[in-house]
Amino acid sequence: MGIGARRLAASGARRTGEFRHLPKVDLHVHLEGSLSFSLLRRFARDQGRAGLRSHDLAFHDFDGFLRAFARVCSYLCRPVDFQLAVQCLGRRLRRDGVIHAEVFFSPQVHTRRGLEYAELVKALERGAREVKAAGGPSLLFIADGVRQWGVESFQVLLAEMERHPSPSVVGIGLGGVEDAIPSRAFAPAFA
Template identity: 40%
Template sequence: MSVLPSDEAFVAALPKHELHVHLEGSMPPETLLVLARRHGETGLPGTLDGVREMYEFTDFDHFVATYLRVVRTLRDREDFRLLTQGVLERLAEQDVRYAEITFSPLLHTARGVPAQEVFAGLEQARTAVEAAGGPVVRWVTDVSGHLGPEASEETLDVVLRLGDGAPPPSVVGFGLGGPEVDRRPYARAFARAREAGLRSLPHAGEVTGPDSVRAALDDLGAERIGHGIAVAADEALMAEVAERGVVLEVCPTSNLRTRVVGSYDEHPLLRLLQAGVAVTVNSDDPPMFGTTLTAEYLLALQRLGLTRSQLLGCARTAATAGSAPPAVVARTLADLDRAAAGAEG
């Protein structure tokens, strides 16, 4: 009689696709200290313990304010290369085969950093890591809600200029994050983005109610929803999301750390799955929330009540819901099938 692997061994062996992770929010404390010292950035802690204390958030607004403080340390191409290299190496350690990583151009261009320099640093690290056998990476560009609808138009213009009139091949999606403002005024920018071949991947239903998800679907043409957990409060919308196959990019620890959810017992991930909603498990801003994608998978099993079969279903959804090359998807699905054969329980 075979012995099933431990949860830790089971999760460690799973090939993973990460569909909801922010580049700027993935800055490890060590990198933040290096960049702050390099550029003489004041107003930030000078020790690792201080950075970790800074990452203890009182609410979502406090998280956003801290996020913007961290962004200020990114000044030039080498900074973005260093950040991206470190992020991708950490993904590789978790057997992440593919990742869609969100970055926010206007958070940098508004500070005088040319978009071309930002993107050049990202691409230098991406191509080097892929060439070395690391994860395949594609980019999602987004705008923070605090910048307003005009900024979404400007963000898209930046993306199109990066590709001489069309999105660069490595940019696959267009998003809307930050403070969860009314989604409807962003409809024109998202329509333009879809016409340019970008997938509509906005956040919604994280800190606000089901209406923001409805607006993301109806006004932004969303293919996936970042977070989206508020649909659990609306039975009809939850049923519609399930029937339409709209994928929710759920980030459990993020929801707890930003105080969107009061406890893991209250988190709706299991309820969403039981209602037939297509769900992926993601890390969002891992160093800021003290987590990793591997840790989120373990959390789903050990704290949120998912079975191994349900977690494998989430992993399969992540493999097929992104824009990964077909060969990567096929290999991941085959390896997940092998994992299921020996370790479901």
């Protein structure tokens, strides 16, 4: 490493230290993507599922990411799992100095496996209340629709959100495979 690179690295380390104490806002964090490996292993143990290894979740491309994401989501089986996931995320964000976060979650992935949207949201709300009571941060949620499952599936999610409104769910996004269906196909749902 050259002298310039060493100075830059040292400068970056100092800046990190300088900013560590400042309050922060995280406007784009995914609940399912925030799960630590230790929490996933706990879920696996609770569910009697053995053999989870960290390399099972490794990926090198977007298709691999989607497979890893599906595997991670398979460990979120009960509402209490979501509540615990929110608590763990909240603790990590608090350690990082985050005072507010808007957290994406993928309800369609979980409702397709039999979880009820309303129960899922109640669990997120319980977790967020517990995080706030423990010193924060404040947490709000954004439902992330799955593009590749189509417009009709997305409209089902919107209908669930309308049937079960929550002040904690403040928005909706559109994630997934971007070239599966053009965004304009979803425009009427956002109108």
